Amino acid sequence: MRSKANIKGHPIHPILVTFPIAFLTATLLFDILSLCTKDIEFRVTAGYMEGLGILCGLLAAVPGFIDYLFTVPPQSSGSKRAVKHALINVSMLVLFVIALTLRHYTDYSLSIIIIPEIVGFILLCTAGWLGGTLVYRNQIGVDPRYAGAGKWNEQYLQANNGRVEACKANELKTNQMKLIHVKGKRIVIAKTEDAYVAFDDHCTHKGGSLAGGSMICGTVQCPWHGSQFSVIDGEVKAGPARTAIKTYNTEETNGIVYLLL
Numbered sequence: 001m002r003s004k005a006n007i008k009g010h011p012i013h014p015i016l017v018t019f020p021i022a023f024l025t026a027t028l029l030f031d032i033l034s035l036c037t038k039d040i041e042f043r044v045t046a047g048y049m050e051g052l053g054i055l056c057g058l059l060a061a062v063p064g065f066i067d068y069l070f071t072v073p074p075q076s077s078g079s080k081r082a083v084k085h086a087l088i089n090v091s092m093l094v095l096f097v098i099a100l101t102l103r104h105y106t107d108y109s110l111s112i113i114i115i116p117e118i119v120g121f122i123l124l125c126t127a128g129w130l131g132g133t134l135v136y137r138n139q140i141g142v143d144p145r146y147a148g149a150g151k152w153n154e155q156y157l158q159a160n161n162g163r164v165e166a167c168k169a170n171e172l173k174t175n176q177m178k179l180i181h182v183k184g185k186r187i188v189i190a191k192t193e194d195a196y197v198a199f200d201d202h203c204t205h206k207g208g209s210l211a212g213g214s215m216i217c218g219t220v221q222c223p224w225h226g227s228q229f230s231v232i233d234g235e236v237k238a239g240p241a242r243t244a245i246k247t248y249n250t251e252e253t254n255g256i257v258y259l260l261l
Contacts, residue, residue, distance in 0.1 A: 014065055014141060016060035017131065023053030024096055024124055028117045035110050043103075044112060050100045050117075057093050064089075071140055074186075076207025078138035078224075084169060085130040090124050095120035137224070139212070144223040146214045153178040153212075162260040166198070169252055177220075179211035182259070186211075189259065190231055194217050196257045197231045198248035205241035 022207040034042035064086070072082045093247045095116040102116075106200065134140045150173060155162050157180050164182050172178060172191040179201055180187050186201035188211045199220070201211050208224035215221070219237050221228045227241035234244040249260040 013060065013063035014029060014135075016056065017061065020053045020060055021124065021128065023043045023049045025063065025095070025121065027053055028114070029120050031110060031114050031117060035114065047100070047103050050096055050103070051166045054093060054096055057089070067140060073139070073202070073207050075202065078134060078207065081130060081134055081138065082140070083208050085127055085134060088127040090129065092127060097121065104255070110246065112183060138225055141149035141240040144212060149214065150176040154180070156181045159183055159261055164261065166250070166257050166259040169255045169257055174259045177215055178210070178212050178260070179187035183261065187259065188220075188251070189257065190215055190220070192231060196250045196252065198250050198259050199229070199231055199234060200261045202245070203227055203241060204245055210245070
């Protein structure tokens with residue numbers, strides 16, 4: 001299991017990805033113009049665009065990799081989609097690197113160089129579609145929680161004889177949640193109208209982070225597809241999920257809320 005999640009993601013990633021998309025798309029367009037018009041200036045411009053596009057793609061990969069490690073919920077449909085997204089992006093960059101190498105270090109004609117660029121552009125579009133799906137369907141890089149949900153709260157804790165000091169009794173307001181990591185598990189600590197509760201962060205439908213969803217009247221709703229679960233016993237209140245989530249016991253002692261594992 002990956003070590004950390006932050007529902008808001010890396011703020012610079014969606015900005016950086018626009019540059020390789022623009023430069024690499026322009027590369028193909030200028031090479032097509034050069035091929036059609038026989039104007040060498042278009043080919044030269046495409047070469048500069050290609051180098052910039054590859055460089056920007058490598059830079060954009062850094063926050064993207066950070067988002068994969070720290071934002072995408074592990075063992076989820078979003079995680080599988082993110083892996084495909086990354087592999088397609090890597091393949092796309094490799095193809096444009098091949099085209100750039102052919103352009104500068106060989107005597108290949110433009111009609112040969114443009115072949116990996118066309119395939120790379122197709123992969124670029126596919127990766128862009130997957131990236132959009134990650135944002136709009138899996139809500140990676142956005143905060144989907146309701147107004148008044150409080151600041152995103154996440155903490156790594158240690159268990160002592162099966163007890164974890166999860167939070168202070170006054171730390172959370174009613175219906176607010178906190179994600180904690182303990183013994184390789186992601187567990188949500190939440191405050192209902194009556195008491196503190198604890199349950200797995202993993203939605204049983206597609207693996208969405210429940211800590212990033214909303215809770216009211218003892219029910220938590222997954223932000224991905226709207227599955228609802230009882231935070232008391234984990235029972236499914238509304239689909240598409242069909243399997244209950246695991247819940248844990250808590251106890252409050254001297255103003256401290258303990259999670260019992």
